[in-house]
Amino acid sequence: MTAVDFARPRTAPARRTLARPTPGGAAAWLAVLALLAAATWAFVDLRLNVATIVDGAGNAVDFASRTLPLDFPPVGELLALCGQTLAIVVCATLFASLVSAPIAVLAARGTALGATSRVAARALIVVARAVPDVVLAIVFFRMFGFGGLTGVLAMGLHSVGMVGKLYADAVEQVDPGPRTAIRAAGGSRLQELVSGVLPQVLPSFVATSLHRLDINLRVSVVLGFVGVGGLGQAVADALRTLDYRRGIALASVVFALCVVVEVVSGAIRRALLGAGAPRRSAGARISPPWTVARLRRTGYWLLTGAVVVVSFWGADVSVGQLVRAARDTGPTLALFWPPETGGILPELLGELLVTVRIALAATLLGAVLSLPLGALAAANVAPRPAVARFFRGVLVAVRGVPELVLAIVFVVITGLGAVAGALALGVGSVGLLGKLVADSLEEVDRGREQALRATGASRLQVFCAATLPQAAPAFVAHVLYQLDTNIRSATLLGLVGAGGIGYYLLNASRVLEFGVVTTVLLLTFAAVLLVELLALWLRHVLAR
Structure with a gap:
């Protein structure tokens, strides 16, 4: 399940509203609430709060002093690196x-x-x-x-x-x-x-x-x-x-x-x-001027x-x-089979749980921040077109920063561990989730919005009563996709000390314990597959 998939308009956007209160729909919303509770627990357990950032303010200042002025390589070398990438x-x-x-x-x-x-x-x-x-x-x-x-x-x-x-x-x-x-x-x-x-x-x-x-x-x-x-x-x-x-x-x-x-x-x-x-019918062979x-x-x-x-x-x-x-x-390939635990299976399982906690907390943080930003970036919600364009630019800028770079910065500020990984993925999630939220809000049936405006409803009332309910199932799908993505990303952030199972993955490859690499892969694959199956079920039920 992917970002573009969720962002693509459906053939009948006017019908994409909250699911009817069927038994399947009730179970789906209970699952959503359970995920929200788990994400909230992970967020609190990792102590992601303003105090954490404030405590690291001194480290941030020290880090800035060690990075400024920036030291760019010679122009020729820089262009060669850019070209190769x-x-x-x-x-x-x-x-x-x-x-x-x-x-x-x-x-x-x-x-x-x-x-x-x-x-x-x-x-x-x-x-x-x-x-x-x-x-x-x-x-x-x-x-x-x-x-x-x-x-x-x-x-x-x-x-x-x-x-x-x-x-x-x-x-x-x-x-x-x-x-x-x-x-x-x-x-x-x-x-x-x-x-x-x-x-x-x-x-x-x-x-x-x-x-x-x-x-x-x-x-x-x-x-x-x-x-x-x-x-x-x-x-x-x-x-x-x-x-x-x-x-x-x-x-x-x-x-x-x-x-x-x-x-x-x-x-x-x-x-x-x-x-x-103007669109031409498929298969037409008209040569335009x-x-x-x-x-x-x-x-x-x-x-x-x-x-x-x-x-x-x-x-x-x-x-x-x-x-x-x-x-x-x-x-x-024979080097990677059969899977081995290297005598550290309990540690691997524990770090997998840390990885999932990082992903849950980061997804919650990203969802909370992306909803207002995405709303302000939607043309039918923003008070002025200039406001929508500005926030679209903000989301593009946030999306342009690789999560690994954010993780390095937060590791320096907050120290090694899961907090840095959750903050990095949370900020990184805002760029993609905000864009998807804006796209979903722009795809809703505008007739319902116009009907409410005709009754004298305010902009906030139109948003809460007409726009948001239609986009809610899509927003849930986007969040689940981001959770899927964050689990894989949390695995990789361990490479730079941002917590999770990624450290064991990199360390096993460095010491040529390729069987352990396979075990880490299988554990991560199982976690991602469970999230994807849950997302498919929820998308099928909530979109009906």
Whole structure:
């Protein structure tokens, strides 16, 4: 279950209101209340409060004195690091998109070869999403060593979990008419897919891939701690030597890149998809005139192709490396099996519980902060369009800061442990949750809002009585998605001492205890899978 999935408008948004008081709906809301109680307990147990931040104020001042002035590397070196990072991220996203397309066809109703292929493809998507990219990076590091190919494969395979699911959902939502017409005319199955399905899903495919590009750029910082090159590795090397001036300077460059990539990808998405142009029926082959808009759109397509070609060179990806590594795949995977506990199973289970507590507390903090920010960023709720644009910009800025960088800062301020991890993930959750809340509020049926305004209701009354009730089920789904994401992220934040099971994962890989790495992976996978199954059930019940 993914962010773009929850953000996508449904075919009948007017019906998306609070569930009827059926037995299933009552059980679902009880489950939601139980999760809220657990998150509140975790929040209180971790002592996340203003006093904690105040107590760390002295550490914050000392940390600032050790980071200022920022120490940027020479321009040539900085540009080389940025280029390598962007090349790895682009190649990983392209790899995920190409792999996800056939998997999505097999996973979608109407295009799957049968029930067996559909279940198998969906299971593959779930597994790809549940396996942390850091674990994949550890595996590929054993095969390829340091370099860009490790990052491309680790980020690419993990991205299949999100991209494949969204692709499959897009395929399931297409109009079956063009496919039926092609089949009636004697077209093959491939012709049905190319001419009847692809033109309809291409806009969604492009939007999903560009969104994943933003995410992978932030993920690259995490993978730098396990040997993937670029800015992430430079940040990791600086922080390991306590060179905070260089480390934070490089982290600020990552932040700037994230914001720029998000803004540019949004512009490219609108240009490639022809935002604002009249929609033609799928399968239509009308050649539009060469207007300025079409020329600009063609230019973006050419620019995208050029960026992909340059990225292959910059990421140092070659077919020869893949062929050579294929011989070592079996022996490398054998190192990770069977799972082992290393005599520390109680500690692993305890740290898994800490990881879940961090995720629960962070999700609660993010939900509480994102609801007002998301409301102010929604065009139909904000008092003025300028206010909505301002808060949209705030959410973009927050979303641009990698959680690992936030974790490092909070570790310095509050000390090692779960508090730093919960604060980092809580702040990081605001960027994504706030955007999803704003999108959900903008998707509600405006007729109900207008009806209440016509009776003389105030802006607050309209929001509470008409807007919020319609968006409530979507908000619950967004929060559950964020909980799913935070469990995986909490695992990774342990790499920098922010609590949880991630420390044991990194330590086991460093001492070559790969069986313990597999055990940590299985424990994390079980926790993520339980949350995802709960989210699927709640989404099905509450959206009826």
